[in-house]
Amino acid sequence: MFLDSELIRLLAFVLGVVGFVAMNAAYLVWLERKEAGHIQRRIGPKEVGPYGLLQPMADGLKLMTKQLITPDGVDPILFKVAPILVMVPAIMSFVTLPFSETLVARNLDVGLLAVFAFASINVLGLLLGAWGSRNKYAVISAARVVSQNVAYEIPMLIIIVTLVMITGTLNLHEIVTLQTGGFWHWNVLKFTASPLMPVAFLIFFICMLAETNRAPFDMAEAESELVAGAFTEYPGMGFGVFFMGEYANIVVGTSLATILFLGGWDCPLGLFPGVHWFLIKMYALIFVVIWIRWTYPRTTFYGLLNLSWKILIPVAFFNLILTSAMLKVF
């Protein structure tokens, strides 16, 4: 049979993941604007559709109707490939993320590694986009993005190493399975492994914000100083794809935080586990991500690097050593 079940499964997952990413990208923008509105005691979008629910469609239409200009002097190939290089890895990361006991596209043994491998292509896309634009401001801001990403990947990976030491596996499905049975089993509260687990979660969360270029670390955009920074030259949907990539990355980051620290699809009280718990935790984290954006001003670049090199990395290292000592003792 040509249409064997494996192929159908594959198609279903491709459609599912792309749809999920597209819907999230569209409606996270809506959520962001609503939440920002309420924090500033406004309403946010409300004109297009009930509660402004059709606003993302309107925005999308507007972006798509804009002319796709390729400015003179840009590298035409890099310029066009860059948005895709940001978007595709973000979608690829979903392949190994287990949404529930059964809902996973590919249960890879090196799932965690795969997610990080894909995630690191994102910054390459940004750099190439800026380089291809032949705009020195874009290149400068892309350079800042790269140094920021390098700076924050280190503490993040140290935390991941700590986690892998605790769980003893790179398989995301197994990592969740090890945490099932109530919130006291979750990695964020695994005090038998290290008393610093909540701090580790905090560090992971901060690094995730920096990796996805979210405020207060949004140096890639810095729209008030750099006019969209690394993607200044992008018109219409080219810019839109970068934006969708950013939101897809937020979903990947919060999903990872959910899987690694908050027990994935596990219910806090050990009852009725399932995909709904995964989604609840993920969206709660996304809410926090947006909440953070509308609370703190953008950091300076020095503040950003200092935070990583002077605080996050030493603390993460200390946590690593402490965890290995604790694992040895107990």
Place this chain on the structure above:
Amino acid sequence: MTAYFKEIISGTWSLFVGLGITIVYFFKPVVTLQYPHETVPMTPRYRGHIDLVWDEVRGTNKCIVCNGCMKACPSNCITLAGEKAEGGKGKVLTQYTLDFTKCSLCGLCVEVCPTEALEFSKEYNLAGFDEKDYVFDLLKRLEAKHS
């Protein structure tokens, strides 16, 4: 060394305090005015463009066509005309044009009017695409308002 840890702890704490403040605001009711759908009543001292005053007793405008406002206006925005009243004495206003594009809202016209026939309107929804939209026929406006 202690300063380093103190800074981390106080810094982290201050970040959480900040989050606490914004979440309180998140749940507070919305205070903005939904402008095109809602409007505020303007304060009595608000100076919109000038407008003719309606005389309730006589059922017409209060203007006696003395030309005081036209002469007082430093920007020459007022053009008015009147004709001899039928039967009675005095004049009646037949046309009163205000070129609001030139008006500096100085209020001299309102001050000078002997019969208090002019006032500042409370109109602030004044946006348009054409300069000509701002040449108002105040007499027509007044009559339209009271017919």
